[in-house]
Amino acid sequence: MKSDFRFSNLLGTVYRQGNILFSEDGTQLISPVGNRVSVFDLVHNKSFTFEYEHRKNISCVALNPQGTLLLSVDEDGRAILVNFRAKTVLHHLNFKEKVRDLKFSPDGKLFALACGRFVQVWKTPEVAEDRQFAPFVRYRVHAGHFSDIISLTWSQDSRFLVSTSKDLTARIWSLDSEEKDLASVTFAGHRDYVMGAFFSSDQERIYTVSKDGAVFQWEYTIRPGYEALGEEPETEIDPSLYSWRITKKNYFYASQARVKCVTFHAKSNMLIVGFNNGEFRLYELPGFTLLQQLSMGQNAVNAVSVNNTGEWLAFGSSKLGQLLVYEWQSESYILKQQGHFDATNAVTYSPDGSRVVTASEDGKIKIWDVVSGFCLVTFQEHTSAVTGLAFAKKGQVLFSASLDGTVRAWDLVRYRNFRTFTAAERIQFNCLAADPSGEVVCAGSVDSFAIHVWSVQTGQLVETLDGHEGPVSCLSFSRENSVLASASWDKTIRVWSIFGRSQQVEPLEVYADVLSIAVRPDGNEVAASTLDGQVLFFDINEGKQVGAIDGKKDIVSGRHLEDRFTAKSSARSKYFTTIDYSFDGLSIVAGGNNNSICLYDIPNSVLLKRFIVSRNMSLNGTQQFLNSKKMTEAGSLDLIDRDAENSDLEDRIDNSLPGSSRGGDLSTRRVRPAIRITGLKFSPTSNAFAAASTEGILIYSVDDSLIFDPFDLDIDITPQAVIETLQEKEYLHSLVMAFRLNEEYLINRVYEAVPLKDIELVSSGLPVVYLARMLKFIGDFAMESQHLEFNLIWIKALLSAHGHYISSHKNEFGSCLRSVQRFIGRIAKDVVAASKDNKYAYFFLTSTDGSVEGGVSDGEDHKHVNNSDSEDEADGSEDEVLTGASDDEEGWIGVTDTKNKLPLQLEEDSDEDLI
Structure with missing residues (x-):
């Protein structure tokens, strides 16, 4: 198995804090998630997260008008310049002070930032520019405000800049030295912080919005009493007689609500305002006409953005980690995503590897699509923390265990809870395992020493497995046979044969508490992670230990701010709390309450690779050494609570629970959240694994796109030789040569050149050594290919x-068959949806008289065709509205073809209240 895994995506977190913004074409949304940046493609239904990390959480991001440079700044003022298209880091720069706003000029030559009470203007780095010593050159610094600057806005011609501040004023600045005196104007008159100031499209008016809900309109007019001078054309007007004056005042009248964020779309004169009670409004200026007034929840709207066309609005709420994209004209949601509010407890993959399921302390279960990175559905029937997840083998049934005393079974076709399992007494379940066949489900509890076994068909408790002398801590089923392994606080591991007649088992003695166990996919070996940092391996058939890995020396554990000892002396995190086998059973991945994920080779007991989970210094446990200049006799200066010094009243009020260190509301807890791994799971397709961490669900995958990995290569195999063999119509020979060279473009060319009548002959003659590679290629290629029938004929x-060879060598073909299964499952749903959409048009076309040319006899029939099409459109619109009916479920709504965008489609017999 390949071990060159790299970070590829971040799921489970869509927005943390800071501003959000659209790309220039309006199809991509850029959102800061902690110390990383995620990009959501709203048209192609995909998302990705940049690999680079900041040292602290990001406070603001900006994208230049050309869409090539992305600049992100963290809480300490450290900036990173990134090539947005190539996803590579270009430069680092430290502004040495907190940056509240950052904007590129419309021509892209400059960018301005609000650094404390100063406005700094910098030149944008360019390739064509003359050689200079530093990539960043400061062009100008403007001073004049008496308090921190909140926002910046450029004029459309990139000549002027308007800044707003906490000193209740706004100021206009000019980049041209000749206009400096004319443009140095202070806009005073507001009674609260000025949250934003904006130019009109003709730059004749400036609108300022304050926190208390006042909107002032400013115009550059002649002073009162001098209007008559302007009527005589030959009289020269003195410029000193002109000034910026308030020509109109408007108020939101939002009772106790305060303006939290505001933006303005100059082309359509639309003002979008977000309030701290979750409400947002749309106004048309200068008439101040209220267009819409909606609410996205009870929590504050922290960020708002509008795309260039003014059709889509994006809103972010940091309290819930919520992100919305709203199309205001059709009043529908394009995107509606929300991460877990609390810490994630468990993660698992679906059997085909296309989805990741997460469970959280908030009692919710979310299903994420791996390809798109979006949440498809949320289950929230559990009333307490969800502690375990397991899939049945076919992937249509999901099981979950919770501290509310229930184990629930979920139907992933209709998206509903169809079974609820409970014990004879009220106990809290802390671990779960499901038989791969889906016949039985088992759960263990700290309150009881027994393992409870239920029948999925009847929902009845069929057996309790007694034998442990302490609370059951973890369970694991084998994927191939019905072997159940359990671990307990009594320092023993027991292996049960669920369907056997006798349940007498010999315990496997362990000399420390077992924190996690995993059964090898073939069911012949069980691995256990213990409290002393060991990973022990036991042969199930022989009942003896066959191997051990000492993980203490491989774990990178950081130091907490409140620690009085060094990270090296810490015993807090020198162990693994979660482990999982790879698909071939030769590797194991392990993680715990520390900042490292370790990938081990089992036969040689060596560390293959260690992944650093996060470099975010806003979290505890990410630093090896604390900053000595911040250390005092009483501890670190970072531990001092400075909330009472904040200038905003809502920032001074602390409603958090004292001493609480867990939760999704990370920004207001007095104790820093610590970095940790709560769940690890390998993908069934073998090319990725998922880690549930404090930062979200981290996906690590193998990137084969840039790897030259030939197979059985010799000197005669060249791209030219492959093409010549193909031109001679030796399809099997050319296909084998392409696989030996392992160049994807060559394999693709040969694959599509094989005629339909020769596919069976080529398939039967293909050597079995290339069979797994061929199936894997088809599974991956078919996801993007338009030739559905051609790919299905090949499969x-x-x-x-x-078929006989594959069935006798299941372990070799598990990964490639799951790739094929994922393609067939997705295409099947698309075909069903397409046939359902065109059902009436098909009935009409097949029922028309064939003698009539074109299938339409007259205008009346033609009118009937249009009516049938309009009915289809009406059906589609109903489904779109239906998809967004529930506020707790996320999905794609309002896109041109919602059904084809969704990886999960509605079945005809689905419940109406489900996605």
Whole structure:
């Protein structure tokens, strides 16, 4: 198995803090998530997270108008310049002070930032520019405000800059030295912080919005009493007679609500305002006409953005980690995503590897699509923390255990809870395991020493497995046979045969508390992680220990701010709390309450690779050494609570629970959240694994796109030789040569050049050593290909020719068959949806008289065709509205073809209240 895993995506977190912004074409949304940046493609239904990390959480981001440079700044003022298209870091820069706002000029040549009470203007780094010593050159610094600057806005011609501040004023600045005196104007008159100031499209008016809900309109007019001078054309007007004056005042009248964020779209004269009670409004200026008034919840709207066309609005709420994209004209949601409010407890993959399921302390279960990175559905029937997740083998049933005393079974076709399992007494379940066949489900509890076994068909408790002398801490089922392994606080591991007649088992003695166990996919070995940092391996058939890995020396544990000892002396995190086998059973991945994920090679007991989870210094446990200049006799200066010094009243009020260190509201807890790994799971497709961490769900995958990995190569195999063989119509020979060279473009060319009538012949003659590679290639290629039937014919021919060999070597073909299964499952739902959409048009076309040319006899029939199409459109719109009916479920709404965008489709017999 390849071990070159790299970070590829971040799920479970869509927004933390700071501003959000659209790309220039309006199809991508850029959102800061902690110390990383995520990009959501709103048209192609995909998302990705940049690999680079900041030292602290990001406070603001900006993208230049050309869409090539992304600049992000963290809480300490450290900036990183990134090539947005190539996803590579170009430069680092430290502004040495907190940056509240950051904007590129419309021509892209400059960018301005609000650094304390100063406005700094910098030149944008350019390739074509003359060689200079530093990539960043400061162009100008403007001073004049008496308090921190809140926002900046450029004029459309990039000549002027308007800044707003906490000193209740706004100021206009000019980049041209000749206009400096004319443009140095202070806009005073507001009674609260000025949250934003904006130019009109003709730059004749400036609108300022304050925190108390006042909107002032400013115009550059002649002073009162001098109007008559302007009527005589030959009289020269003195410029000193002109000044910026308030020509109109408007108020939101939002009772106790305060303005939290505001933006303005100059082309359509639309003002969008977000309040601290979750409400947002749309106004048309200068008439101040209220267009819409909606609410996205009870928590404050922290960020708002509008795309260039003014059609889509984006809102972010940091309290809930919520992100919305709203199309105001059709009053529908394009995107509606929300991460877990609390810490994540468990993570698992679906059997086909296309989805990741997460469970949290907030009692919710979320299903995420791996390809798109979006949450598809949320289950919230549990009333307490969810502690365990497990799939049945076919992937249509999901099981979950919770501290509310229930184990629930979820139907992933209709998205509903169809079984609820409970014990004879009220106990809290802390671990879960499901038989791969889906016949039985088992759960363990700290309150009881027994393992409870239920029948999924009847929902009845069929057996309790007694034998442990302490609370059951973890359970694990084998994927191939019905072997159940359990671990307990009594320092023993027991292996049960669920369907056997006798349940007498010999315990496997362990000399420390077992924190996690995993059964090898073939069911012959069990691995256990213990409190002393060891990973022990036991042979199930022989009942003896066959190997051990000492993980203490491999774990990178950081120091907490309140620690009086060094990280090296800390015993807090020198162990693994979660482990999982790879698909071939030769590797194991382990993680715990520390900042490292370790990948081990089991036969040689060596560390293959260690992944650093996060470099975010806003979290505890990410630093090896504390900053000595901040250390005092009483501890670190970072531990001092300075909330009472904040200038805003809502920032001074602390409603948090004293001493609470867990929770999704990370910004207001007095104790810093600590970095930790709560769940690890390998993907069934073998090319990725998921880690549930404090930062979210981290996906690490193998990137094969840039790797030259030939197979059985010799000197005669060249790209030119492959093409020549193909031109001679030796399809099997050319296909084998392409696989030996392992160049994707060559394999693709040969694959599509094989005629339909020769597919069966080529498939039957394909050597079995290339069979897994062929199936894996088809599974990955078919996800993007338009030739559905062609790919299906290939799959059928390969399975027909080599079915017996595949069934006898399941362990070799597990990964590639899951890739094929994922393609077939997704295409099947798309075909069903397409046939359902075009059902009436098909009935009409097949029922028309064939003698009539074109299938339409007259205008009346033609009118009927249009009516049938309009009915289809009406059906589609109903489904779109239906998809967004529930506020707790996320999905794609309002896109041109919602059904084809969703990886999960509605079945005809689905419940109406489900996605």
